[in-house]
Amino acid sequence: MIAQDEQIRVTLPDGSVRQYPKGSTGLDIATQISEGLARNVLAAKVNGVVQDATRPIDEDANVQLLTWNDSEGKATFWHSSAHLLAEALEALYPGVKFGIGPAIETGFYYDVDLNGQAFSQEDFKKVEDKMLELARQKQQYIRKPMSKADAIAYFEEKGDPYKLDLLDGLADGTITFYSQGDFTDLCRGPHIPNTGFIKAAKIMNVAGAYWRGNEKNKQLTRIYAVTYPKQKELDDYLYLLEEAKKRDHRKLGKELELFAFSEKVGQGLPLWLPKGTMLRERLENFLRKAQIRAGYSPVVTPHIGSKQLYVTSGHWEKYGEDSFQPIRTPDPNEEFLLKPMNCPHHCEIYKTKPRSYRDLPLRLAEFGTVYRYEQSGELHGLTRVRGFTQDDAHIFCRPDQVKDEFMKVIDLVLYVFRSLGFTDYSAQVSLRDPENKTKYIGSDDLWEKAEAAIIESAAEKGLPTVTELGEAAFYGPKLDFMVRDALGRKWQLGTIQVDYNLPNRFELEYIGADNQKHRPVMIHRAPFGSMERFIAILIENSAGNFPLWLSPDQIAILPISEKYEDYANELFFNLQEQDIRGFVDLRDEKIGRKIRDAEVNKVPFMLIVGEKEAADGKVSVRRKGQGDLGSMGIDEFVQLFQAEVNV
Numbered sequence: 001m002i003a004q005d006e007q008i009r010v011t012l013p014d015g016s017v018r019q020y021p022k023g024s025t026g027l028d029i030a031t032q033i034s035e036g037l038a039r040n041v042l043a044a045k046v047n048g049v050v051q052d053a054t055r056p057i058d059e060d061a062n063v064q065l066l067t068w069n070d071s072e073g074k075a076t077f078w079h080s081s082a083h084l085l086a087e088a089l090e091a092l093y094p095g096v097k098f099g100i101g102p103a104i105e106t107g108f109y110y111d112v113d114l115n116g117q118a119f120s121q122e123d124f125k126k127v128e129d130k131m132l133e134l135a136r137q138k139q140q141y142i143r144k145p146m147s148k149a150d151a152i153a154y155f156e157e158k159g160d161p162y163k164l165d166l167l168d169g170l171a172d173g174t175i176t177f178y179s180q181g182d183f184t185d186l187c188r189g190p191h192i193p194n195t196g197f198i199k200a201a202k203i204m205n206v207a208g209a210y211w212r213g214n215e216k217n218k219q220l221t222r223i224y225a226v227t228y229p230k231q232k233e234l235d236d237y238l239y240l241l242e243e244a245k246k247r248d249h250r251k252l253g254k255e256l257e258l259f260a261f262s263e264k265v266g267q268g269l270p271l272w273l274p275k276g277t278m279l280r281e282r283l284e285n286f287l288r289k290a291q292i293r294a295g296y297s298p299v300v301t302p303h304i305g306s307k308q309l310y311v312t313s314g315h316w317e318k319y320g321e322d323s324f325q326p327i328r329t330p331d332p333n334e335e336f337l338l339k340p341m342n343c344p345h346h347c348e349i350y351k352t353k354p355r356s357y358r359d360l361p362l363r364l365a366e367f368g369t370v371y372r373y374e375q376s377g378e379l380h381g382l383t384r385v386r387g388f389t390q391d392d393a394h395i396f397c398r399p400d401q402v403k404d405e406f407m408k409v410i411d412l413v414l415y416v417f418r419s420l421g422f423t424d425y426s427a428q429v430s431l432r433d434p435e436n437k438t439k440y441i442g443s444d445d446l447w448e449k450a451e452a453a454i455i456e457s458a459a460e461k462g463l464p465t466v467t468e469l470g471e472a473a474f475y476g477p478k479l480d481f482m483v484r485d486a487l488g489r490k491w492q493l494g495t496i497q498v499d500y501n502l503p504n505r506f507e508l509e510y511i512g513a514d515n516q517k518h519r520p521v522m523i524h525r526a527p528f529g530s531m532e533r534f535i536a537i538l539i540e541n542s543a544g545n546f547p548l549w550l551s552p553d554q555i556a557i558l559p560i561s562e563k564y565e566d567y568a569n570e571l572f573f574n575l576q577e578q579d580i581r582g583f584v585d586l587r588d589e590k591i592g593r594k595i596r597d598a599e600v601n602k603v604p605f606m607l608i609v610g611e612k613e614a615a616d617g618k619v620s621v622r623r624k625g626q627g628d629l630g631s632m633g634i635d636e637f638v639q640l641f642q643a644e645v646n647v
């Protein structure tokens, strides 16, 4: 019988406590729970620290078993795969030396010195095959603590200057080696139990990388790769990558002539071309209409504001250093800032007259263009820019109105999402850290009410949510919307944010029913986030095939030859009168070419006109994605068109 003191108490994530013999491993615990779990355990999180699932646990602990579905499990899998890649390279490239091999968001890389040997695309397959051959041997990753002297001796003998350089920075007593098969690496771990978990491998890319990121050092070869526990998952991933490339909004934005960037105008400052502007204005009008119906009042404020405005709001103190610097004028006492957000301006609008409790809520909406300094390396198409337009609004309300206002904003946001074809959405509710209430401003009572209001309104609206404690801003709880696009990618969109800070800083007041002064609550909300970001997501979600009502060109009229130009032009004017937009393709090209070009430009309807159509007053209709719809009268086409616009 095992003595009581040889047992440890293990608390699992569901709160259950079990006893295991001292020295049991994560894998042992998994095996006791189920064979299936044991087959999938990649690592164990013991008292918050991720370690090998094969490492003994010697004391009472909270234990979470990590699988592919946990980000830390995945990272362990990918980092372990970097060792496998190194093992394969060592087998194929004699004298190869190794730098570092971390997991990254989409797989892993290893920086290697190939000892002068070439490595290119043609070599990828050979390395992938070797990796899988070694993986099939189910080699265990074996951990071995080393003294610093022994570790140095090992890599001196092996002749690996990079590992010796890394060892230089490590303290004796903290050094471990990991071996699988014939390959040994300096590593603190953790790793998966054995290489057999790795069933699919793909080298993605090679690039140059200076050792330790210093250009004075030797340039190594960085080999990017990804691995999966199933071949099917790798295939799916590669398919998605291909699709994502085709849908990249930067590529489509250029092809469809929606927007452009110019070095001369400045990095991260998009130029909206006529077609993109039409699209954007349609979106704005759509939202403007919905907002006016929902009781918002549109306002317009300038693109700059005096520095004092942002000193009052606190933005200057918090972001001033890392932002666009103040704009000077001939008056040395004057300084202006490019507007980083619209809120302070809206607070000043609130203050233009005394407000009574009966005036609230006051909802001020603005398509406000703001400027934020982003490092040039951070800029990305329309999703990270330095100038963008928020579909912004601020709701000033009484504390007892917060829930009602939240419900209304959620209604509006969901209406917008559904109208634009986003059916898979969710939200994150960010609350205070209950352990550390002092870092938040605003009374306990207000916070509790607002948090309850957010949680209840999301639940009542059937919005799927995850709740994160400690993720609230210091000035109030918030709700962020997420949508999943056609490729299953998650995008963060707009936010609804409660704010107790700005009303204080701007000393906003209203006269209550009790005739006393009270402070309103401010709610920031922007369902799209920004027009730029939203249009980027819209492009990637639809692959440029926008809903008909948004398409920059809805129709292309394609005359078969110049003989039918008059009829085509007449038809065009007729349709324009009925608010249908597009163009007549008058180029001297074959009809097949005209159709192909219209397809490439993602024009929804092609109206082909030749002798028969001109004689009968008809059109031959092609719908992108559906093909030939046959010949029909003009009225019939308009009906068909309107039916689709008005869905």
Ligand SMILES: [Zn+2]
Binding pocket: 079, 080, 083, 178, 185, 186, 187, 188, 189, 190, 191
């Ligand atoms: Zn490692």
Ligand SMILES: [Zn+2]
Binding pocket: 341, 342, 343, 394, 524, 525
């Ligand atoms: Zn705001």
